[in-house]
Amino acid sequence: MDLAERLLEEVAARRDEVAALTRDLIRIPTLNPPGRYYREICEFLSDRLSPRGFACELLRAEGALGDSDRYPRWNLVARREGDEAGPCVHFNSHIDVVEVGQGWTVDPFEGLIRDGRVYGRGACDMKGGLAASVVAAEVFVDLVPGFAGAIEISGTADEETGGYGGVAFLAEKGYFAPERVQHVIIPEPLNKDRICLGHRGVWWAEVETHGRIGHGSMPFLGDSAIRHMGAVLTEMEERFYPALAEKRTDMPVVPEGAKQSTLNINSIHGGQDELPADFTGFPAPVVADSCRMIIDRRFLIEENLAEVKAEFTHMLEGVKARRPGFSYDINDMHEVIPTMTDRDAPVVTAVSRAIGTVLDKDPVYVVSPGTYDQKHIDRIGRMKNCIAYGPGILDLAHQPDEWVGIDDMVQSAQVMALALLDLLSTEKNVATGRSPK
Numbered sequence: 001m002d003l004a005e006r007l008l009e010e011v012a013a014r015r016d017e018v019a020a021l022t023r024d025l026i027r028i029p030t031l032n033p034p035g036r037y038y039r040e041i042c043e044f045l046s047d048r049l050s051p052r053g054f055a056c057e058l059l060r061a062e063g064a065l066g067d068s069d070r071y072p073r074w075n076l077v078a079r080r081e082g083d084e085a086g087p088c089v090h091f092n093s094h095i096d097v098v099e100v101g102q103g104w105t106v107d108p109f110e111g112l113i114r115d116g117r118v119y120g121r122g123a124c125d126m127k128g129g130l131a132a133s134v135v136a137a138e139v140f141v142d143l144v145p146g147f148a149g150a151i152e153i154s155g156t157a158d159e160e161t162g163g164y165g166g167v168a169f170l171a172e173k174g175y176f177a178p179e180r181v182q183h184v185i186i187p188e189p190l191n192k193d194r195i196c197l198g199h200r201g202v203w204w205a206e207v208e209t210h211g212r213i214g215h216g217s218m219p220f221l222g223d224s225a226i227r228h229m230g231a232v233l234t235e236m237e238e239r240f241y242p243a244l245a246e247k248r249t250d251m252p253v254v255p256e257g258a259k260q261s262t263l264n265i266n267s268i269h270g271g272q273d274e275l276p277a278d279f280t281g282f283p284a285p286v287v288a289d290s291c292r293m294i295i296d297r298r299f300l301i302e303e304n305l306a307e308v309k310a311e312f313t314h315m316l317e318g319v320k321a322r323r324p325g326f327s328y329d330i331n332d333m334h335e336v337i338p339t340m341t342d343r344d345a346p347v348v349t350a351v352s353r354a355i356g357t358v359l360d361k362d363p364v365y366v367v368s369p370g371t372y373d374q375k376h377i378d379r380i381g382r383m384k385n386c387i388a389y390g391p392g393i394l395d396l397a398h399q400p401d402e403w404v405g406i407d408d409m410v411q412s413a414q415v416m417a418l419a420l421l422d423l424l425s426t427e428k429n430v431a432t433g434r435s436p437k
């Protein structure tokens with residue numbers, strides 16, 4: 001049996017361990033917001049990986065967005081050096097999970113194992129992926145102790161709320177610098193046969209239309225900011241949305257509907273604040289002097305951010321030119337540049353070959369409609385050789401009764417172990433790889 005076959009066999013033999021580790025991770029309820037038990041889960045991972053030769057660092061993102069003494073943003077970076085110099089393969093998983101929500105039929109933090117699945121909040125997104133990468137790395141280190149290079153496993157905070165106290169913080173500190181890390185795999189639940197190359201871009205902004213307050217019985221003496229915003233909405237429906245739908249991308253974005261530019265109106269608010277729930281009276285009759293809309297524009301790699309902004313402003317200027325009394329402000333809130341790793345990047349080809357061996361098929365290349373931590377690795381870390389690859393069905397993420405399939409985790413872990421062999425082996429260690437105990 002060659003070394004690749006032995007790796008596959010040994011990962012399969014640790015099936016129960018993959019499930020148990022996922023269960024144990026689910027039992028640490030790392031809810032975000034507010035960001036609970038980050039330190040506990042980092043210590044749990046450190047206690048597991050330290051005896052296996054990983055140097056473990058716990059790092060608090062002190063002062064980062066979201067960090068406080070009550071809810072400190074802890075992160076773990078575990079690094080195992082091989083015997084010889086070589087590249088570093090880094091597995092990055094976020095440790096946070098979203099709120100539980102309604103509709104569960106199982107305990108969200110018990111980690112119930114039933115019918116080949118592990119259930120719980122974060123099972124799919126992404127404690128199952130974290131467990132798969134940990135077991136893959138452990139098997140690889142056991143069977144190929146003389147490998148060339150290094151393996152890193154990080155558990156990072158706050159991905160669900162932007163990643164500023166997690167991957168962004170580590171990237172700022174140089175943890176994803178090209179001289180330290182050469183290949184990054186993020187085991188998000190994209191499914192065991194799909195390689196996610198990147199994501200679309202994001203621009204959030206707040207648009208405000210202005211009016212003049214007046215008595216509601218004589219609205220002609222005021223000027224309604226809500227009607228001005230209505231004119232903007234009409235323009236968007238009639239011309240702006242159809243124009244966005246024309247912009248198609250060559251990025252392999254899934255689902256199909258996200259292969260075009262999109263814009264969501266996240267919220268709109270005009271006029272008086274909503275009355276408090278315990279107030280029993282009526283609102284006062286006034287003309288709205290302000291209306292605010294928050295937009296969430298997702299853009300394609302073929303577009304650039306400056307054009308995206310200019311196009312929206314141009315639309316507003318068009319309304320202004322036609323509509324007496326119309327004035328507006330627009331304020332940027334948040335932006336993320338699209339990113340897409342090349343299909344012939346080394347981490348892509350290694351994982352692709354491994355999928356071929358384990359699943360006997362070609363991978364499906366996809367791009368995510370929304371962003372994830374790859375944005376920080378690309379922009380701050382300047383690291384382009386990065387993908388998301390991991391077990392689980394994305395549609396189950398954030399849902400009640402979230403689960404991950406144990407077979408899927410095992411097969412993903414096999415793919416990860418073979419990718420490690422591909423990226424970190426030398427002729428010599430392949431020839432002398434030890435048998436499992």
Ligand SMILES: [Zn+2]
Nearest residue numbers: 094125126188
């Ligand atoms: Zn996730």
